[in-house]
Amino acid sequence: MKKQYNTKAILASLLIVGFVGMFSETALNIAIVNLMDVFQISAATAQWLTTGFLLTLGILMPISGLLLQMFTTRQMFVGALISLITGTLIGALAVNFEMLMVARVLQAAGMALLLPLMFNTILVIYPPEKRGAAMGFVGLVIMFAPATGPTIGGLLIEYLTWHYIFWFSLPFLIIGLLIGLKYLENVTEVTKPRIDLFSVLLSTIGFGGVVFGFSKAGEGEVGWGSMVVITSIIIGLIALLFFVLRQNSMKEPLLNLRVFKFPMYVVGLLLVMMSMLIIMSSMIILPMFLQTGAGLSVFIAGLMLLPGSALNGLLSPFIGRLFDKFGPKWLVIPGLILVTTMLWFFTTLTTASSVAFIVALHVGLMVGIAMIWMPSQTNGLNQLPPELYPHGTAVMNTLQQVIGAVGTAVAVSILTGGMDSYLHSSSAPTQPAEIANAMASGLQNVFLFTVGIAAIGLVMGFFIRRVVVQREVINSPH
Structure with missing residues (x-):
């Protein structure tokens, strides 16, 4: 019917x-x-x-x-x-x-x-x-x-x-x-x-511990050496291990991990997580660089990042229609090449880089992400049978939040590490110009890290195949 x-x-x-x-x-x-x-x-x-x-x-x-x-x-x-x-x-x-x-x-x-x-x-x-x-x-x-x-x-x-x-x-x-x-x-x-209350408890401690630990590490002042950070991440990971073991042994699991048996779902999930990590890293580092390194106001920094993000959003429905017509491969692979190229150019930024250059790079990056994200996500979810839809979306949304917290923390620590090593070798580490240069040096390190992530994504992109879904019983009007 x-x-x-x-x-x-x-x-x-x-x-x-x-x-x-x-x-x-x-x-x-x-x-x-x-x-x-x-x-x-x-x-x-x-x-x-x-x-x-x-x-x-x-x-x-x-x-x-x-x-x-x-x-x-x-x-x-x-x-x-x-x-x-x-x-x-x-x-x-x-x-x-x-x-x-x-x-x-x-x-x-x-x-x-x-x-x-x-x-x-x-x-x-x-x-x-x-x-x-x-x-x-x-x-x-x-x-x-x-x-x-x-x-x-x-x-x-x-x-x-x-x-x-x-x-x-x-x-x-x-x-x-x-x-x-x-x-x-x-x-x-x-x-x-x-409802298996033990699974709920393990999930809460596991995901909560990991997100809390990484978020705390990303605060900058706390850092990775803090006992709070180390303890909460370790407890979180142990709880997640028990959570996975328990889900696999249950008839009605809280999160059905059978979703990982579907190869295109896994490829899509990994590409979405990679996109999220790149976005979260750049969204926290670029405004900091624009304000501290380039000396711009909060409002101007926000305005500079608006064209890329707006274009990313506005292109999404159009890319969705292209995906329906041509499948994921012809969108995802060019998107990954574009993202990797833009991130590489981001590693060349200095305090002397022009506003137009930064805006152009950000626009290119966000267009590339739009070409990867939605096709990978939809193609992956399409491979799941309908009874696994709630679990597939739950796993994807959860891991996006986790990788968002991880990406932010890792980006902040790479930035501060790069700044510290630059200022350590500087003859005038307290001068505003040197602090700005240190910020640029830290930013280059962060984007070098994201280039590596994007390159791994590019390799994964070649494994993506269009999922052919059996026509379902539900039909929607035009």
Whole structure:
């Protein structure tokens, strides 16, 4: 029996709320310095607004596959939106750091439910030959929203106060909720799987420990030598090992690791993780370099990175349609070549590099990422049988969060290591010009590391094959 869905309205409601959720994730990052001043808190404390967000995602994402089977689509959607709207409202009214922290955790909890729901719903309501275009719109949200966050956030802080970052988001969330309540249907069957609390505990300690450890190491002041960092990563990895062993021995696992038996899913997952690592590294290092190394304002630095990220988002639906027509290989391999080339040029940046050159490189990098990300992801998920969709999206979203935390931490440590060794051999290490040069030296090291990652990705790209999906019973109207 073919079921008809109002795919456009369902997609619109998910995209609106997804966009706002992703926007608020990065918009507050630009306000961190401002918040340290307002609340009289240290950088390490303020960093918790980001670490806490990532940690909540890292803990909740792995159980999203289970939640997608326990609750109806509408229940998950409403639950995610209540969490997002409550968090955003508390953030808008926050008078102290504690209130703001609660707001961030609630926002992250909403996003942890919403992102897997968005992917899963698209896989169910769109036939395989139209999924690329739909996933392309999701790509627009996932890339464009975080890119506009720092720019719009910077503007709001400059002319109003940081509270307006939350007030700005609130009406859009309410509109998205209303559209969803009207058009979103229950697209999956509720199977009421048995909950294994021990698996939930292992997953929470495992993913939470790894994300926390890497996020803490990425704070700069703490570093890798800290007992907190080492202990939490080791405990996290041990818990993950037991988690994997337990999932493989269970009839109804929390995360079904059978998804790793599908080769194109694995290739797609690795390419998505590689893209995420490159994006997170460049998104944290470039603004630091533009402000400290090139001496530009926060707002200008945000504006410089906007064209590349905007183009990445806007190209995603177009690339989705090309994927539907030609498959992944003719997009992914040229994308990987473009990314590797751009990253190589990034290793040549100095304090004398022109604004136009940096913007052009960033545009090239983000166009290349758009060509890799969505085709790899959609092609990989297409290979899974429908009963594994919730698990496939849960694994992919979880590992993206983990690699995001890892990428940020590794990039910051390579940067600080490069700066320290440069200043160590400098005759005037306290001079602003030398500090700027040290920043450039650290940045070159970070991009050298990402060139290596992209080169490995390029080798993997040659193994990608188009997945031919058996026509499913669900059909969607044009």
